[in-house]
Amino acid sequence: MTLLRFEHVSKQYAGGYEALKDISFEAEAGEMLFITGHSGAGKSTLLRLIHLSERPTRGAVLVGGRNLATVRRRGLPQHRRRVGVVFQDHRLLMDRSLFDNVALPLVIAGTARAEIEKRVRVILERVGLGGRERALPIMLSSGEQQRVGIARAVVGRPDVLVADEPTGNLDPDLAAEVMALFTELPAQGTCVLVASHDLHQVRRLRRRVLVLDHGHLIDDYRPEAA
Numbered sequence: 001m002t003l004l005r006f007e008h009v010s011k012q013y014a015g016g017y018e019a020l021k022d023i024s025f026e027a028e029a030g031e032m033l034f035i036t037g038h039s040g041a042g043k044s045t046l047l048r049l050i051h052l053s054e055r056p057t058r059g060a061v062l063v064g065g066r067n068l069a070t071v072r073r074r075g076l077p078q079h080r081r082r083v084g085v086v087f088q089d090h091r092l093l094m095d096r097s098l099f100d101n102v103a104l105p106l107v108i109a110g111t112a113r114a115e116i117e118k119r120v121r122v123i124l125e126r127v128g129l130g131g132r133e134r135a136l137p138i139m140l141s142s143g144e145q146q147r148v149g150i151a152r153a154v155v156g157r158p159d160v161l162v163a164d165e166p167t168g169n170l171d172p173d174l175a176a177e178v179m180a181l182f183t184e185l186p187a188q189g190t191c192v193l194v195a196s197h198d199l200h201q202v203r204r205l206r207r208r209v210l211v212l213d214h215g216h217l218i219d220d221y222r223p224e225a226a
């Protein structure tokens with residue numbers, strides 16, 4: 001099932017710079033894609049259009065068949081519950097436990113307490129932090145903190161997960177470990193897009209790769225088709 005669709009999308013910023021030029025692609029539920037390209041190629045812009053922190057100048061972005069142009073300001077919180085985000089600097093609440101950090105999206109969504117307890121425990125296990133619910137982020141390494149950020153982004157079972165250079169602040173070994181975690185996430189029908197300038201690392205993970213160059217989509221590489 002097509003979950004995400006870009007139809008001839010262009011994005012021009014206020015200064016006149018066209019960061020994305022006529023981008024079209026589709027991604028399936030449960031599919032994982034890397035977005036790569038040089039600095040300034042348009043990777044972050046592409047992800048922002050899915051999260052609706054930016055709007056396209058031309059063309060349409062559809063999630064689950066819905067044109068995001070129809071999502072008005074009032075609908076943004078609801079849209080963002082369907083789109084999980086992992087930030088480079090993870091943005092954890094440092095004075096709250098891992099449990100509280102990961103539970104946050106579920107608390108906001110009004111999920112029942114027993115369900116929250118269960119889901120947080122399961123997802124912390126998945127990211128290799130089982131049994132650490134009561135720890136504070138400050139007690140963790142930066143790689144582990146990023147794992148908490150990933151757990152928080154997926155605990156609400158979003159339709160789409162976007163991660164912008166999620167390993168940018170990590171040393172190469174930890175970066176490889178965290179990248180691999182994205183490929184191991186339970187499918188659950190979530191479409192996962194990870195932006196990374198590290199083409200070398202991305203190729204090793206043998207997943208679909210969209211390559212941007214000065215705002216153009218110049219390659220859509222699928223290892224299974226190679």
Ligand SMILES: Nc1ncnc2c1ncn2[C@@H]1O[C@H](COP(=O)(O)OP(=O)(O)OP(=O)(O)O)[C@@H](O)[C@H]1O
Binds near residue numbers: 014015017037039044
């Ligand atoms: N808010 C903005 N206003 C004006 N120009 C912007 C804005 N955000 C990004 N740009 C420009 O759009 C182009 C694409 O930026 P974008 O951040 O999407 O690239 P990127 O591939 O993610 O780069 P990096 O790897 O350096 O993060 C760049 O030339 C950038 O300067």
